Amino acid sequence: MRIVQVGLGGFGRDWAEHVIPLVPEVEVVATADLLEASRLQAIDAGLTTADRCFATVEEAIETTDADAVLVTASLVGHVPAARAALQAGRHVLIEKPFAPSVAEAKELIALAAARGLVVAVSQNYRFFPAPRAVAALVAEQTYGPLHAVGIDFRQFSGADGIASPHHALAEPLLVDMSIHHFDLIRFVLDREISGVDVRTWDPDWSMFTGPSEGCGLIECGDDLTVSYRGSWVSRGPRTTWSGEWRMDFADAEVWWTSRGDGPEGWRADEVRVRRAGRVRKLELDTGPRTDRAGSLTEFVTAIEQGRQPQTSGRDNLGSLATTYAAVESARTRRQVSVADWL
Template identity: 75%
Template sequence: MRVVQVGLGGFGRNWAREVVPRVPEVEVVATADVFEGSRAAALAEGLTTEDRCFATTEEAVAATRPDAVLVTASLVGHVPATRAALEAGCHVLVEKPFAPSVAEAEELVALAERQGRVLAVSQNYRFFPAPQTVREIVADGRYGPLHGITIDFRQFSGANGVATPHHALDEPLLVDMSIHHLDLLRTVLGRDITAISCRTWDPEWSMFSGPSEGVALIESGDLVTSYRGSWVSSGERTTWAGEWRMDFAQAEVWWTSRGDGPEGWRRDEVRVRRLGEVETLTLPRVERTDRTGSLTEFATAIAEGREPHISGRDNLGTLAATYAAVEAARTGETVRVAART
C-alpha cells in the first residue's frame, strides 16, 4: 500500500524511524509538513528525500497519487490533513485524538463514508496481549458478573527537569493520556461510556501548564469505574496502560500493559485471584504490538475490504468520552455521553 506520511515533528519522525519500517505492507512514497524546520530535521535524519518531501498534504498527494495517508502531525493538523486526504480519495490513519471536537470528528467520519474510504485512528494500546485477554474474560463471563473497576495510572513526566511539548498542552492528562485508558475501557468491556464526573488539578511546582492530575467516576451503563491518573506521581511508576483491578462475582482480575520500548509487551500481565489463590495467566503472543499493530490493522482492513477495529466511527465513542471528561472537570458536573456508534 502506497502511503504519504503527513507530520514530521518529533513524534512523526519517531513513526518514520520505529514504526513504518516494521510494517512491510506499506511503502511511504512521500512526506509532508507545513513547518520547514520539521522537514529539515527529517531530511537531516535521512527519513525522507528532497524530491518526496512537500509542504502540504495536497502537494504530496497530487505528486504521488497514494492509496492512503498517515497523519502523524500535531492535533491542530489532524482535521485539515485528514479532510484533504479523504477528498483526494485516499484512506486515512490518523493519530489520536483525531479531532479537537466531536463535531469535527463526525464530519470526517461522514466524509469518509461518502468517499467510500477507510478512516482509522491509531488507538495503539489495544494491540497488546493483556487487554485482548481481558476482553475475552469479560465477554465469556467465566468469573461471573463484573461489578466494579479501578484504574490507576502513575508517571512522572519532567522528573529530569526537562520540559517537552506535551507540558504545554491545555489538557495534558485527559486528552493526551487518559484518552488511551478510556479507549481501553470501551475495548475490554465491549460497551460505551455513558457518563463521567471528573476533577483535575495541577501542583504549583509541576512543569505542566494544564492539569496534570485527575480523578473520575466513569459510568458504562450500570457499571462504575474509579479512575486516578497522574503525570507527576512520586510513587512507583505504572506501565502506560496503568494498573487495573476488575471485580467479578467469583474473582478479581488484576492486569497491566504496555511497558517502555519496542518490547513493551513483555510487561503485560494478567493475574486472577480466587479464594485467596493467585494465578498468573499465560498470555497469547501478539505479533505486532503498539503502533505497528494499528498500522497493520489499517492496511489489512483495506486489503480485506472491511472496517478496521480502530475505525473513526468506533473512535467517536472514545473521543466523546474524553471531551465529556474535560467538560466534567471544567464544570464540576456529571456529563452524560451520547451514544455515537
C-alpha cells in the same frame, strides 16, 4: 499499500524510524509537513528525501499517487490533512486524538462514508496482549459477571527538570493520556461510557501548564462504574502506560497492566487472577504486531479485506466524546452525560 506520511515533528519522526519499518505491507512514497524545519530534520535524519518531501499533503498525493495517508501531525493538523486526503480519494489513519472536536470528527466520518473510504484512528493501546486477553475474559464471562473496575495511572513527567511541549498542553492528562484509558474501557469491557464525573488539578510546583492529575467516576450504564485516577506528577511507583487495572468478577479478581517502555513494551504485559485465595498468572499471546505497528497493520488489513478497522473513526467517536465530556466535567465540576457530546 503506498502511503504518504503527514507530520514530521518529533513524534512523526519516531513513527518513521521505529514503527513503519515494522509493517512491510506499507511503502512510504512521500512525506509532508508545513514546517520547513521539520522537513529538514527528517531529511537530515535519513527518514525521507528532498525529492519526496513536500509542504502539503495535496502535493504529496498528486506527485506520487499514493493509496492512503498516515497523519502523525499535531492535533491542530489532523482535520485539515485528513480532509484533504479524503477529498483526494485516499484512505486515512490518524493519530489520536482524532480531532479537536466531535463535530469535526463526524465531518471526516461522513466524508469517508460518502466516498467509500476508510478513516481510522491509531488507538494503539488496544493492540497489546493483556487487554486483548482480559477482553476475552469479559466477553466469555469466564469468572462470572463483572461488577467493579478500578484504574490507577502514575507517572512523573519532568523528573529531570526539563520541560517539553507536552508540559505546555492545555489538557495534558485528559486529552493527551486519559483518552487511551477511556478507549481501553470501551474495548475491554465492550461497553459504551454513558457518563463521567471528573475532577482535575495541578500542583503549583509542577512543570505543567494545564491540570496534570485527576480522578473520577466513569459510568458504563446503570450497573457498572469505573473508578479512575491518573497522575503525571506522582512520586509513587510508576505504572505502565495503560495503568494498573483491578477488575472484580463474581468469582475472581483480575489484576492487569500493559504497555511498558520502549519498542518491546509488550514484555511488561501481565494478567493475574486471584480466585479462591490463589493467584495465577495467565499466559499471554503476544501476537505478531503490537502497539502502533498493530494499529497500522489493522488499518491495512481492513482495507484489503473490504471492512472497517477495529479502530474506525465511527467507533472512536465514543472515546473522543468521553474525553471531551471529561474535560467539561472537570471544568464545571459536575457530572456530564457522554450522549450530549455525540
